[in-house]
Amino acid sequence: MSKRFAVILAAGQGTRMKSKLYKVLHPVCGKPMVEHVIDNISKLRFDQTVTVVGHGAELVKSHMEGRSDFVLQEEQLGTAHAVKQAKELLNGQKGTTLVICGDTPLIKAETMEALLALHNEQGAKATILTAYTNDPDGYGRIIRNQEGMVEKIVEHKDANEAERSVKEINTGTYCFDNVALFDALEQVSNDNAQGEFYLPDVIEILKQRNDIVSAYQAPRFEETLGINDRIALAEAERIMTKRINEEHMRNGVTIKDPNNTYIGADVVIGSDTTILPGTMLQGKTIIGENCLIGPNSEISDSTVGDYTNVRQSVVHDSSIGLKVEIGPFAHIRPEAVIHDEVKIGNFVEVKKSVVGKGSKASHLSYIGDAEIGANVNLGCGSITVNYDGKNKYKTVIEDHAFVGCNANLVAPVTIGKNAFIAAGSTITKDVPGESLSIARAKQVNKENYVKKLSLNN
Template sequence: MSNRYAVILAAGQGTRMKSKLYKVLHPVCGKPMVQHVVDQVRKLDIEEIVTIIGHGAEKVQAQLGELSHYALQEEQLGTAHAVMQSQSMLEGKEGVTLVVCGDTPLIKAGTIESLFKHHEETKAKATILTASIGNPAGYGRIVRNESGLVEKIVEHKDASDEERKINEINTGTYCFDNIALFEALKNVSNENVQGEYYLPDVIEILKKQGEVVTAYQTEDLDETLGVNDRVALAEAERLMRARINENHMRNGVTIIDPSNTYIEADIEIGQDTVIYPGTMIKGTTVIGDDCQIGPNTEIVACQIGSGTTVRQSVAHQSEIGSRVNIGPFAHIRPDSSILDEVKIGNFVEIKKAVFGQGSKASHLSYIGDAEVGSNVNIGCGSITVNYDGKNKYKTKIEDDVFIGCNSNLVAPVTVGQGAYVAAGSTITKDVPGKALSIARARQVNKENYAEKLNGKK
């Protein structure tokens, strides 16, 4: 196998997107398009990746980091001109160079590998990735000779009636003999209406030199989708989502309604977990085995243990243990750590808190900036009062504590192990272990007071 290189074209602004965000940075299933392409290319044995950047150069570099080298295309003068910018890094090296667009997020590593192998086996100077399409209007057609080699690429407007019947199209992805590529690029002209240098002209130059040009046809047309506007972006999102969901299902995850389940790229989900409709799973989320997630649940960048249920709730950037029961309508805010066998019930909000094993907050509570021990029961309507208008303070609830309903724990405060807090209390001082703390006004009943009030009306 020869040395392999890759040039990723990512310099265009994408004016048809009508966006302040540069085209290749638009996300598909939570990951920028160009990141999808780079991740697939990196699965292969590639010596060097060069990303051609222009509009949004700094942001593209910030996204990809050290995964690629970079070449700047200051003026966008066509695809051949873009590839020319990698000359200082690649010219003169023996091997095969892949040229792929950064706005083709659905391209798969397996297809690129097949393209490389076909190119190497046929000893071609150039190989075009092609696809068959039912309605090829507007696409460049691949004209082959009797031996199946590429005779030429003809644009739709220039094609004869016979050529327009051809369904095999140019996808814009290529493999080239690297030395032949940079020699041919020197002869590409910009004598056309747009005054640009086009990469398909390299094919014509190589053909005139008598070199072998082949085509490898992918079986999956969807992989070749180039995203140029919001309509194509939505289509790419739909196709990628279907691919992701299928992979999870084939790996043992039950997805009740795949068309209404939104799982981003690179999510890990264990076997026998069930995902219900309306669920969105994003970021670097990892979910264990035998979980039930949803319906109508949003999980973002969470680690969730096995056997946990999250129903109709939101959880962000938190660790959730095994056999935990969350929801419905709970909110787990960032930097929370919920240990095993915890119950977080309806309309409970947890924020930047540790919630100990076996503890419960069954309904209508706010636990923020807190450390909650194990086997704690927090009654309905109880809150940790963590904010004085300027600063936030921590509440510490030790093991085996019982917090009665409608209690306020005004931080900083500690409730000692095994203590009880009476319902309706506002706790402003530490509670010793095993104590009963009552902090509420004594009840006073004024007999017949209602008649006095009614008499004033």
């Protein structure tokens, strides 16, 4: 079987983005657009992938390390010049090379595969990915002959009236015979207004040799969208969001309002889970089956077990078990581990803590740097006082302990198994198991105080 190679063009700075962030690193649905490109390439069988980097080379590499080889385009002199930088890795090898831009995150793997298949079926030296659009202004037109083969690509500014009426456009993605590609690249000239070396010129060179040049039309124009500015970035976000949401719904997830639900590209959701409006699921998040998420919840880089509800709450970098109730208005901060059947109620914050099975913090509590056992009750206003202004300390609350309302547990401190903490206590020493600890000032009532105060005034 013929070898396959892929060349990703990712060297441009993207000046129209007006950003310090390099163009191909701008995220679409939570992932840099160039990662979407290589993700789709990785779904197919390629023997080698080469990414052409330039501006922000090291940062781009860091997002793709281990998934691609890299070559540097030190000076950006056009698309043909960019592809030519891969010569040292690919020149002379027999096979088919896909050339794709790193700012086209919406092109599906299935479309790439269809492009490659047509290229091989027709024995072409080059195959162009085209698209049909009702508004082709600014795009190069694909001119076909009576047999349907590509005759030429005409740039918009050079097209006559008849050619401008053509609605099939060049998307900038191609397949080439690898040997023919690098041979033709040597003949590409920069004799043009911009003084750059353009990859479409390779098509004309191959046509002059009477080589077969073919074209495959993408199923939808939107799939071929190249992102050059913030307007196109927002459009790509809209298209990708719709695509992701529809895939989850086909897989058995209920999304009540897809237009107001934002799910990242790598998020996994189990069947029969319901996502309510205003919810954002990001990063490497995994949601189990039969969950209820939202409305207006934000979960990133976290796991959520089956039958768990997260209502109007924020969860980051944490693990939540089965049959857990979170919220409303809870904040689960990084490194929290919430075990099964726990309740974290309204205005409760958990940070870098373990909460054991069946425990409850129903409202208005802070749990930080703590290890909470099973079936512990934390009353309203319970606080683990973990920070002395310089260092963080740990609180341990063992199984079946009961912490009354407005209790301060000043770490480092351990509350023993089955212990009781009286409401309003400030605990500074360990509490043995099976004990009741009361640590509050003695109440003093000064009778007739208000009357005496008024007489003195």
